[in-house]
Amino acid sequence: MPLYEHVFLARQDVSAQQVEALTEQYKAVIEENGGTIAKTEYWGVRPLSFRIKKNRKAHYSLMNIDAPHTAVTEMERQMRISDDILRFMTVRVEEHEEGQSAILTRRDDRRGDRGGRFGDRDRGDRGDRGDRGDRGGDRDRRPRRDESSDDKGDN
Numbered sequence: 001m002p003l004y005e006h007v008f009l010a011r012q013d014v015s016a017q018q019v020e021a022l023t024e025q026y027k028a029v030i031e032e033n034g035g036t037i038a039k040t041e042y043w044g045v046r047p048l049s050f051r052i053k054k055n056r057k058a059h060y061s062l063m064n065i066d067a068p069h070t071a072v073t074e075m076e077r078q079m080r081i082s083d084d085i086l087r088f089m090t091v092r093v094e095e096h097e098e099g100q101s102a103i104l105t106r107r108d109d110r111r112g113d114r115g116g117r118f119g120d121r122d123r124g125d126r127g128d129r130g131d132r133g134d135r136g137g138d139r140d141r142r143p144r145r146d147e148s149s150d151d152k153g154d155n
Contacts, residue, residue: 001035003096004065004072008079008088009058012045019059022084027063029075035067038096043103052086060103064096 008026010019019042027037043060052058065072072090079085099105 001066001068003093004067004090005093005096006063006065006072006075006088006090008061008063009048009052009086010061010084011053011086012055012057012059014059014084016042016044016059018084019061022082023061023063026075026078029078030065030067030071033067033071033074035065035071038064038066040064041101041104043101043107055086058086062101062103065090066096 008022010022014022023040023042027040030037039062041062043062045057046060047057048055076088076090079088
């Protein structure tokens with residue numbers, strides 16, 4: 001059977017438990033039509049790049065699906081009907097990734113002990129910056145060609 005990765009976005013005002021219930025509902029649709037769900041991941045509430053149906057944030061959820069095309073089509077049909085689903089995307093893949101997805105892995109990396117928002121970034125040796133006393137505030141400014149009055153013709 002073909003393998004799919006499916007991500008859907010649920011409205012921001014539904015609870016995480018309701019998103020879990022939606023995931024179980026769509027999982028049941030896949031299983032009724034002869035497929036299986038290899039993995040589900042809840043990515044949490046994340047900001048959207050642009051507003052979708054007056055929502056600025058959404059619950060993200062991923063499902064790795066091993067099912068025939070008809071099962072995926074039926075699940076997508078039901079998602080189109082649902083008012084709680086903002087967007088969804090299904091992509092056919094050659095094989096599923098093992099372990100956590102890149103989204104969860106990246107989030108875990110960010111939560112390491114960095115000691116603050118920007119952490120202890122080492123900017124390295126900045127080298128000799130030279131004399132920084134004159135910043136150009138009293139530099140002579142030559143007028144541009146269109147600003148000078150003597151370039152205008154007296155015809």
